[in-house]
Amino acid sequence: MVPAAADVQPIQLALFEQEGKPRPSPKLTAPEALTPDSTLDQARWWYRLELETRGHPPNTVSAYTNDIAVLHTQVGTKPLRSITAKDIAAYLEGARQRSTRKRRLTSAREFFSYLVDTKKILSRDPTESFYPERINLKTPVPLFATERAQLLAGAEADGPRSFLLVYLLLELGFNRTEVLNLRKQHIDLSDPDAPVVYVSYDDPRWRHKERRLLADARLSATLKKLDVGDEERTFAVLPQAINATLHRLVRAAGIKRSVTPQALRDTFGVEQAKMGKDEDALLAVLGLATDPRNRDSVRRYIRLADPPQEVLSGDN
Helix, strand or coil, X not given: CCCCHHHCCCCCCCCCCCCCCCCCCCCCCCCCCCCCCCEHHHHHHXXXXXXXXXXXXXXXXXXXXXXXXXXXXXXXXXXXXXXCHHHHHHHHHCCCCHHHHHHHHHXXXXXXXXXXXXXXXXXXXXXXXXXXXXXXXXXXXXXXXXXXXXHHHHHXXXXXXXXXHHHHHHHCCCCHHHHHHCEHHHEECCCCCCCEEXXXXXXXXXXXXXEEEECCHHHHHHHHHCCCCCCXXXXXXXXXXXXXXXXXXXXXXXXXXXXXXXXXXXXXXXXXXXXXXXXXXXXXXXXXXXXXXXXXXXXXXXHHHCXXXXXXXXXX
């Protein structure tokens, strides 16, 4: 029999627990602290947390951790300390397209850098012997001392902005992106004879490139001549304009060969090596990651910085 409407009492869910019996809540527990014996899946959880804490955008976090999930399917429950270059090779071979292999290697390299450099639970990186795709490095062709002097003098005569461009590339080893990102507020002019330049990146992925560089009085004097606000970019131009300006200055200085922003950065690297900077110091002053390809690059600077060898003639 169906009860009459008057006999039906509404059911009110209790706002508070009754009779002193609290409702159990689900426990959200993090994986155990990372050790060399942790599994890759456990490490992936902590790595995701690290990326989110650093402020990486969600799509970057997902891309990196999804690639590590693919590696996890390859190695299974093998402890982190037992993952080898052979595992990395199989992981990369599973990608058919070059772009996918490159992305997978980048993800794995960043992941193991986190384990080796940040967490310090591994002593070696199984990805270190891999390149995204083997591309032969171009041999640096640094400027000679007379060419450097000609270019700096010509740029100074052309105007303060031209001199600033050449100074940043040749004397501080900036790359083109760093030149375009520079603002006056990035330069500490407390001591005009020794200003400090902060090379900074907004994108969290490139924070490892950030560094502080000690400049000299030429930079302070040049900035005084520029009408630019603290928050304005000193070079509010397109990247191509940097190359075009440098090309014009090189021709005006009477230098016959081709000179690019990278050639000036290479010259800076060689000069720093001549002054005694070793491999690690060069990577740091240039803002380069410590991967095998970059190490090969700075080793070339060191070789070019070696004093010339005496050539014996038949008369000696």
